[in-house]
Amino acid sequence: MKPSLNPTQLLALTRQHGTPLWVYDAAVIRAHVAALRAFDTIRFAQKANSNIHLLRLLREEGVKVDAVSLGEIERALAAGYSSRKGESGIVFTADLIDRATLARVVEEEIPVNAGSIDMLHQLGAVSPGHRVWLRINPGFGHGHSNKTNTGGEHSKHGIWHTDLPAALAAIRQHGLKLVGLHMHIGSGVDYKHLEQVCGAMVELTRRLDAPLEAISAGGGLSIPYRTNDPQIDTEHYFGLWDAARREVGQILGTTPHLEIEPGRYLVAESGLLLTEVRAVKQAGKNRFVLVDAGFNDLMRPSMYGSFHHISLLPQDDSPRAEHATVIAGPLCESGDVFTQGEGGVVQTRHLPEARVGDLLVIHDAGAYGASMSSNYNSRPLIPEVMIDGDTARLIRRRQTVQELLALELEAGR
Numbered sequence: 001m002k003p004s005l006n007p008t009q010l011l012a013l014t015r016q017h018g019t020p021l022w023v024y025d026a027a028v029i030r031a032h033v034a035a036l037r038a039f040d041t042i043r044f045a046q047k048a049n050s051n052i053h054l055l056r057l058l059r060e061e062g063v064k065v066d067a068v069s070l071g072e073i074e075r076a077l078a079a080g081y082s083s084r085k086g087e088s089g090i091v092f093t094a095d096l097i098d099r100a101t102l103a104r105v106v107e108e109e110i111p112v113n114a115g116s117i118d119m120l121h122q123l124g125a126v127s128p129g130h131r132v133w134l135r136i137n138p139g140f141g142h143g144h145s146n147k148t149n150t151g152g153e154h155s156k157h158g159i160w161h162t163d164l165p166a167a168l169a170a171i172r173q174h175g176l177k178l179v180g181l182h183m184h185i186g187s188g189v190d191y192k193h194l195e196q197v198c199g200a201m202v203e204l205t206r207r208l209d210a211p212l213e214a215i216s217a218g219g220g221l222s223i224p225y226r227t228n229d230p231q232i233d234t235e236h237y238f239g240l241w242d243a244a245r246r247e248v249g250q251i252l253g254t255t256p257h258l259e260i261e262p263g264r265y266l267v268a269e270s271g272l273l274l275t276e277v278r279a280v281k282q283a284g285k286n287r288f289v290l291v292d293a294g295f296n297d298l299m300r301p302s303m304y305g306s307f308h309h310i311s312l313l314p315q316d317d318s319p320r321a322e323h324a325t326v327i328a329g330p331l332c333e334s335g336d337v338f339t340q341g342e343g344g345v346v347q348t349r350h351l352p353e354a355r356v357g358d359l360l361v362i363h364d365a366g367a368y369g370a371s372m373s374s375n376y377n378s379r380p381l382i383p384e385v386m387i388d389g390d391t392a393r394l395i396r397r398r399q400t401v402q403e404l405l406a407l408e409l410e411a412g413r
């Protein structure tokens, strides 16, 4: 589901908060949550978008959360999540745990989804009895780009499947409590790989010597970035995992709880990046439209060659001819282009003529947009607005340049 765009409202928001600006539509997020209700637990991979207000909205919808760093744990706590007294509102998933995070997961009783056996030893040494998941690398993976494929021997993620006995031994050695098995083989699902993962999960449980409360399907559900991309069939997706869960239940004698851990699916389509056209120029055969957002704001096209639909929000209703257009940002690199393919090849889009002062809307930017932004070129982080029905609320203000300089200035001369 895509946001229903109200150009007047979007223009008003940019007048109020300036550009570039992130805008999210709460109704779209709720609709995506609803499509996954068949799962016992929906656990949001907050790396996709960790704004505290967005996390609160998801908590109110009954969604739990995953954290991959101390910062993400603190965000989840600030949004009202808790893991105390067995609640499991937050699970910490990573391949290593640093000392500060270890102290905090112990203090907050946050279950740890371990991607390495070293994590189990380090946790067990200070918190025997702690609840743990095992993130298993089944030996294969799949992703929309090599950079987001998280399974197989080229991936650093998870405990290698043949190391399961050693992981179970570490759990026994420290008296840790095994909660569940987890697999996430990458971002950008296809059903062939999905069936393979379900099969791998069933095979793993045959080799268990301990009971299991839950299994997690990981994340990776794709969304239609291009007009002709299919919407994922969440019923089919659930059906495959439900069947795997039943088989696991037969092996273990009790049917485990079924979790899913999407990031992109829940929030990507809700988000827009609004940016103003500040210059238009011709370079040989290429017509460049330069906007005030850069890859420091939305990194996906530069990082993965990802496609985002882009539309024009003109400042007036004068007729506009169509042009093949390259859309680029303000940064000091030629890779700062929103219309490019994998490997950085500059591409054009057919767009109505964009003029200085018009707005461009970059769609499907709610996941891995704001959360991957940086201060490159000393550009402050940009504001975020949440539209919920008739109200639009600023959920993060624009960072100031002064705030950027402060960490260095406080060091004195």
Ligand code: LLP
Pocket: 045, 047, 048, 093, 148, 150, 184, 186, 187, 188, 218, 219, 220, 221, 261, 262, 263, 264, 265, 300, 367, 368
């Ligand atoms: N669970 C684990 C353990 C993960 O590592 C990830 C994503 C997810 C769940 C959620 O995956 P999703 O449902 O969002 O595909 N920056 C890239 C995506 C990186 C994903 C990293 N891990 C992008 O912009 O496409």
